[in-house]
Amino acid sequence: MNSVNNTDAAKPAAGLSINKRSRSWWSAPLREVLDLAFPPRCLLCEVIDYSSNSHSGSYCSECAEQLCxxxxxxxxxxxxxxxxxxxxxxxxxxxxxxxxxxxxxxxxxxxxxxxxxxxxxxxxxxxxxxxxxxxxxxxxxxxxxxxxxxxxxxxxxxxxxxxxxxxxxxxxxxxxxxxxxxxxxxxxxxxxxxxxxxxxxxxxxxxxxxxxxxxxxxxxxxxxxxxxxxxxxxxxxxxxxxxxxxxxxxxxxxxxxxxxxxxxxxxxxxx
Ligand SMILES: [Zn+2]
Ligand SMILES: [Zn+2]
Known part of the structure; x- marks a missing residue:
């Protein structure tokens, strides 16, 4: 089986820019609401970290440094x-x-x-x-x-x-x-x-x-x-x-x- 990149796999081949434009007006406010309801937390120390992309699962910079x-x-x-x-x-x-x-x-x-x-x-x-x-x-x-x-x-x-x-x-x-x-x-x-x-x-x-x-x-x-x-x-x-x-x-x-x-x-x- 070939490698799967979920993000890439979900991208349509055509009409990408149109979809991006139509999505842009609501995606930022939605992200803010999600951040308030489910604050992004580091997977290791569980500290809330708004600067990271923790909704997709990640580590704060301090933990990432210790893990690598x-x-x-x-x-x-x-x-x-x-x-x-x-x-x-x-x-x-x-x-x-x-x-x-x-x-x-x-x-x-x-x-x-x-x-x-x-x-x-x-x-x-x-x-x-x-x-x-x-x-x-x-x-x-x-x-x-x-x-x-x-x-x-x-x-x-x-x-x-x-x-x-x-x-x-x-x-x-x-x-x-x-x-x-x-x-x-x-x-x-x-x-x-x-x-x-x-x-x-x-x-x-x-x-x-x-x-x-x-x-x-x-x-x-x-x-x-x-x-x-x-x-x-x-x-x-x-x-x-x-x-x-x-x-x-x-x-x-x-x-x-x-x-x-x-x-x-x-x-x-x-x-
Ligand atoms: Zn951490
Ligand atoms: Zn050895």
Whole structure:
């Protein structure tokens, strides 16, 4: 499925300027009435923030800053924070002993403090608005880093159909849509699927997580990714077992490179 930009999708191809003009006289007063009745609040600290576009779900400038810490030295292979002068071409202490198959990880930051709070709230919300806002934040704040990867396709880590029965949405899919829209490449949410249900990774000992994901995925079409650079998207990355298993399958089917984008990087000790 191609990426969906709800705003763009709603735009008519013709007569746009006429519609805009006819709408303009009532849209501003309506916005003021809405602001009074439902003040726009930051999704994280809930402070009323009239300067933001919080009706569509966003964060105040202070929270947005905390959710996108300035890029410091991160491991090139797994995205973990490392010492300022540490080199990571061959991985870091968090990933060197693992056989991670993907090339790189892009993230907002480590899974702690405000980032952890925002991700947990978004994942367990009945609304998809908070997770979409975090996805948009990742897509815009890490745009340059993501553009350098020159990916051809964005693929979210899928849920098993049994998981979908109990969840309102797949967070990875929504984040992937936002990234694909920013990079202007297709978001393919149906290509990769889970052929068997695995135990939730957080309930499996760290040492068994790679085995838990073994042969978990399959592809709807084996020829689509041939020669392509792929960006796999998930909400968080802990051991990297899930994305590594998906990478293995994509590589077996001809993918040239596989990179990963997540909201937060979780270290094993805090998993
Ligand atoms: Zn805030
Ligand atoms: Zn690493």
């Amino acid at each position: 810490p300035l890029p410091i030295n991160r491991c090139l292979c797994c995205g973990a924070e490392i010492g300022l002068y540490s080199m990571s071409e061959n991985g870091c202490t968090h990933c060197r002993h693992r056989n991670l198959r993907f090339e790189s990880v892009t993230c907002l930051g480590m899974y702690e403090g405000p980032i952890r709070k925002a991700i947990l709230a978004a994942k367990w919300s009945f609304s998809a608005v908070p997770i979409r806002s975090l996805g948009r934040l990742l897509a815009t704040e890490r745009r340059e880093e993501l553009q350098l990867l020159k990916v051809d396709r964005v693929i979210p880590i899928p849920q098993h159909w049994r998981q979908r029965v109990f969840r309102h949405f797949n967070p990875a899919w929504i984040i992937a849509e936002e990234i694909a829209s920013a990079l202007q490449v297709p978001c393919d949410a149906h290509l990769l699927y889970r052929q068997r249900q695995t135990r939730a990774q957080k309930r499996v000992p760290v040492s068994q997580r790679f085995g838990n994901q073994a042969e978990a995925f399959s592809l709807q079409d084996m020829h689509v990714v041939d020669g392509e650079r792929i960006l796999l998207v998930d909400d968080v990355l802990t051991t990297g077992a899930t994305c590594s298993e998906a990478t293995k399958l994509l590589r077996q089917n001809g993918a040239r490179e596989c990179h990963v984008a997540v909201l937060g990087r979780v270290l094993d000790s805090s998993a």
